[in-house]
Amino acid sequence: MRFFIHTYGCQMNVRDSEAVAAMLEAAGHEHAAAEQDAELVIVNSCTVRDMAERKAVGKCGNLIAAKEGRGKSRSARSAAEGCVKVVGLMGCAVKRMGADVFKSLPGLDFAVGPRRFGMIPRLVERVLAGERRILELPDADEVPVGLDAHPDVRRGANGFACFQSYVTVLLGCDNRCSYCIVPDVRGHEYSRPAREVVAEVASLAARGVKEVCLLGQSVLRYGRRNPAWGECDAPSPGGFHEPFPRLLEALNATPGLERIRFTSAHPGGCTDELVRAYRTLPRVCRHLHLPVQSGSDRVLKEMGRHYTRAEYLAAVAKLRAFDPEFAVTTDVIVGYPGETEADFEATRSLMEEAGFDNAFVFKYSPRPGTRAAALPDDVPTEEKERRDQVLLADQQRRGLERNSRLVGTVRKVLAEGPSLRNSARWSGRDSGNRIVAFEPKGQIAPGTLVSVRIVEAHPQILIGEMQESGCA
Numbered sequence: 001m002r003f004f005i006h007t008y009g010c011q012m013n014v015r016d017s018e019a020v021a022a023m024l025e026a027a028g029h030e031h032a033a034a035e036q037d038a039e040l041v042i043v044n045s046c047t048v049r050d051m052a053e054r055k056a057v058g059k060c061g062n063l064i065a066a067k068e069g070r071g072k073s074r075s076a077r078s079a080a081e082g083c084v085k086v087v088g089l090m091g092c093a094v095k096r097m098g099a100d101v102f103k104s105l106p107g108l109d110f111a112v113g114p115r116r117f118g119m120i121p122r123l124v125e126r127v128l129a130g131e132r133r134i135l136e137l138p139d140a141d142e143v144p145v146g147l148d149a150h151p152d153v154r155r156g157a158n159g160f161a162c163f164q165s166y167v168t169v170l171l172g173c174d175n176r177c178s179y180c181i182v183p184d185v186r187g188h189e190y191s192r193p194a195r196e197v198v199a200e201v202a203s204l205a206a207r208g209v210k211e212v213c214l215l216g217q218s219v220l221r222y223g224r225r226n227p228a229w230g231e232c233d234a235p236s237p238g239g240f241h242e243p244f245p246r247l248l249e250a251l252n253a254t255p256g257l258e259r260i261r262f263t264s265a266h267p268g269g270c271t272d273e274l275v276r277a278y279r280t281l282p283r284v285c286r287h288l289h290l291p292v293q294s295g296s297d298r299v300l301k302e303m304g305r306h307y308t309r310a311e312y313l314a315a316v317a318k319l320r321a322f323d324p325e326f327a328v329t330t331d332v333i334v335g336y337p338g339e340t341e342a343d344f345e346a347t348r349s350l351m352e353e354a355g356f357d358n359a360f361v362f363k364y365s366p367r368p369g370t371r372a373a374a375l376p377d378d379v380p381t382e383e384k385e386r387r388d389q390v391l392l393a394d395q396q397r398r399g400l401e402r403n404s405r406l407v408g409t410v411r412k413v414l415a416e417g418p419s420l421r422n423s424a425r426w427s428g429r430d431s432g433n434r435i436v437a438f439e440p441k442g443q444i445a446p447g448t449l450v451s452v453r454i455v456e457a458h459p460q461i462l463i464g465e466m467q468e469s470g471c472a
């Protein structure tokens, strides 16, 4: 069957969708370039905020309407012109909704929670054999199959980049932050054995991948809950003892690999060893996404984040001490229950002190079953919106300020391809994950490392001149 996957949510979902695409291809199905050409359409859902869940469920509803020939909305009509026969829902919203998913979506053929995506090829067979409304909900400790399935990266198949790849290293989350539904839907922490990760990255690099991004909800906790090293228990040349820096050290030696990134992090994991790994392992990119959520000690305590504002700032200072250009990005929630104007101002000032290179701001959304959902959602929507806008305006100014310091520097950029806005320019990213646009010189291929001298700074992008063709 020709299939298409719509992905909502975070990088973890993007990675799960890729694995499903690879498994469906291995089972003889064919990836469709567009939804209209697909007979099997799968929606990979997110539930981190109410709106995210609504989007995925709404999309699924439209597809089902098209499948049943009763398309009303515009998107259902366009899908109806297509040939959709089977509709499946996967991911976080399925686990949150459980069997209720079929109350909202009675025409759904199958629904699969996060750790069971490996069953999808088999579920498609069962649907083709006549079964309907199949529900697969994973247990919190389940180990998925298919974690290492990748589409054919040499071809850049399925529209996936052929020189960058996500690699899941840590599943689930055991930090029970008061507002967050992720531990309920993605289950307990499970670290993949290091030898498995090392082999997966080596195989990707041998197939032309230049950059990997290691994924985990709290990735620095890799190997802390369950032994992760397994048979890979070789001595660490750098003398690392903690599992995550050891993993970085092992991956740093992968032939052909240029860059290692990882996300997302909790400041508790910013140990001296991690800083030493950043400093001494040349392929490890100098960027950390370190969600802070709030700058108010009172709110941080209520959220159960297990750090204070001062501890958070100390972690950032530690990273910037050995490299002032080290990029730190963050997530912030505005309008948490009981967040006062003073709490909000504390977040504002923390963001200024931390000097974030980029920030994502989210309006608090109560999630059923979380501790915070029992508290009154008492910050009015308009006030959440105002706080959101204030932080975004601050960040635009701060982004410009931070980027302006880089004018005149020469940065190594992994070229990605022609820029979407201006096809005469290419864009890529520097080690700090900053977007850099430049005019290519000579023939360069996506995935080439080039040197770019920065001539202009904007809040979200740097413009530069490529120094020479070929590898930097």
Ligand code: 5AD
Pocket: 048, 049, 179, 180, 181, 291, 293, 331, 332, 333, 362, 363, 364, 365, 366, 367
């Ligand atoms: N409401 C708003 N934002 C949330 N996040 C997680 N849970 C919620 C919620 N209930 C945000 C956090 C997290 C990011 C992925 O989503 O900032 O870091």
Ligand code: SF4
Pocket: 008, 009, 010, 011, 012, 013, 045, 046, 047, 048, 091, 092, 182, 185, 186
């Ligand atoms: Fe959404 Fe969180 Fe699930 Fe990612 S892990 S898809 S952000 S609910």
